[in-house]
Amino acid sequence: MSDNSEHKEIIYLDNVEMSSTLAQLDHGLMESIQRGNSSSNTDESSKSKNGGLGASAVLKAELSASQSSSESRTESEQKFVNVVFNDYQLDMLIDDLIEKKMIASVEKAGAGEFVKINSGFDFFDFNILAGLNPQLYVIFMKLTHQSSESIKDTKIAFKNIQTLGEIFSSIMPNTYLIKTDGSLSMLERNNFRMNQGQIQMLSGSNRKITIIGIVENTALTNDRGMDKFASGDLSKIGGIMPSFADTMLQSIGILNNGDKLIKPIAAYL
Structure with missing residues (x-):
C-alpha cells in the first residue's frame, strides 16, 4: 500500500x-x-x-x-x-x-472517469437558506435599535435569500454543493460525518479539500435536448430540471461552462 x-x-x-x-x-x-x-x-x-x-x-x-x-x-x-x-x-x-x-485530471476527465481533486473550495447549503425566517432577523435588528430603513432592506434581502434556497432545495433536495476550480460536486446529506452545525463551519474555510469521485457530466456544454423539448418533443422532458438547475447555478456564479459535475465517493480535509 x-x-x-x-x-x-x-x-x-x-x-x-x-x-x-x-x-x-x-x-x-x-x-x-x-x-x-x-x-x-x-x-x-x-x-x-x-x-x-x-x-x-x-x-x-x-x-x-x-x-x-x-x-x-x-x-x-x-x-x-x-x-x-x-x-x-x-x-x-x-x-x-x-x-x-484510473485517476484522470479534472480538465481531461470524461463521464464515468475517476478524479482526485485537491483544491480550495466554496461550500453551499441551500437547505439551511430555505429555512431562514426573515422575521426573526427583523426582531433582532429592532432589539439592536437599527433604523427602519435598514430593517426594511434587510428583510427584503433575507426574503430573497430564502426564496433562492427554496428553489434549489426543491431541485436538489438533501444535497450540498462543493465548488472547486473546474468542478462542482453534489454531496448526499446522509453521507456526511458532521452534524448540521459542524457542516456550517465549512463555509468560508481557507483549507483545501480532497475529493475522490466520478465525473457524471460536463456542465453547460449542451442543452440536454431542451431545444427539441421547446419545439414540442416531449421525449426530452427529462432534461428540464437538469437544464434548469444548470442555468440557475450559472446565473448566481456557482457553475461555469465546462465545469465537471462530480458524484463524490469521499471528501476530506
Whole structure:
C-alpha cells in the first residue's frame, strides 16, 4: 500500500459507492469480508439468546439486563470497527485507483472517469437558506435599535435569500454543493460525518479539500435536448430540471461552462 498515512479529516464518505468500486477492482474481496462479519455477528446473537433458555424468572431478568448492556456495548464497538474499516477501505481505494492509473485530471476527465481533486473550495447549503425566517432577523435588528430603513432592506434581502434556497432545495433536495476550480460536486446529506452545525463551519474555510469521485457530466456544454423539448418533443422532458438547475447555478456564479459535475465517493480535509 502506498503512503496514505497523512491525517485525513474525513467529512464525507459514500460507503455504498466505495464498497461497490472496491468489489469490482478487487474481485469481490470486500464483499466477502463483510459477509463474514455479518455471519459472525449472527452467531454471537444466537449464542447470547440461547444462553437464557430454561432459567428462572429472576435469572432470566438478570440475563436480559446483561444481554441488553452487552448488545449496547457491542453496537458501539461495532460502530467503531465500521468507521475504522471504512477508513481503511478508502485508503485501499485510493491506492488501487493510483496503481491502476484510473485517476484522470479534472480538465481531461470524461463521464464515468475517476478524479482526485485537491483544491480550495466554496461550500453551499441551500437547505439551511430555505429555512431562514426573515422575521426573526427583523426582531433582532429592532432589539439592536437599527433604523427602519435598514430593517426594511434587510428583510427584503433575507426574503430573497430564502426564496433562492427554496428553489434549489426543491431541485436538489438533501444535497450540498462543493465548488472547486473546474468542478462542482453534489454531496448526499446522509453521507456526511458532521452534524448540521459542524457542516456550517465549512463555509468560508481557507483549507483545501480532497475529493475522490466520478465525473457524471460536463456542465453547460449542451442543452440536454431542451431545444427539441421547446419545439414540442416531449421525449426530452427529462432534461428540464437538469437544464434548469444548470442555468440557475450559472446565473448566481456557482457553475461555469465546462465545469465537471462530480458524484463524490469521499471528501476530506
